[in-house]
Amino acid sequence: MMGAGLVKAVYARWASLPHAPFRALVFMAVTAKDEDNPPCFWGGRESLALALGRMAPPPNDDDPEVIKERRAAFASVDRAVKELTKVKAIKVVEAAGHYRPAKYALNVLRDSTTLNVPVAPRSA
Structure with a gap:
């Protein structure tokens, strides 16, 4: 199942986030796999x-x-991701590459208070 349970969890746990980071997190949750x-x-x-x-x-x-316009769109994404990272709603596991x-x-x-996920090393 794709994200239905995760979206409910976002609403239960992160409803106090500002509008843009909340929208981004809901979108991330709905496209992730619940299992x-x-x-x-x-x-x-x-x-x-x-x-x-x-x-x-x-x-x-x-x-x-x-x-x-493209730079502005990505700047809004960067701000939302920065906020989500700051409050520990998300963690970068693999940095973007080429x-x-x-x-x-x-x-x-x-039940998840920290993300104990190994971070992949950056590729050259």
Whole structure:
């Protein structure tokens, strides 16, 4: 099952988060698998931007306005992820790499107070 139980857990545990980080965490939870321990999200910045109500234009468009819009969408994602990391709702398990999104462990279950997940070393 994809994320239904995790979404309920987000509402129960993290409802006091600010709007954008909460939306991002709910999106991460709905796309993670309930049975994974810990549940993980690796959907990428484009999908998180969409979860925050922003469309990230294609990266191959050289129009300055498109570039500005894409940067703004990713800045909103970065702010939400930073807040979620700060409050320990998520932990980076694998940093993003060349054409590979970051992988985040979700700390949404009531009995989980810390994420004891090994962090993968950064690849060169």
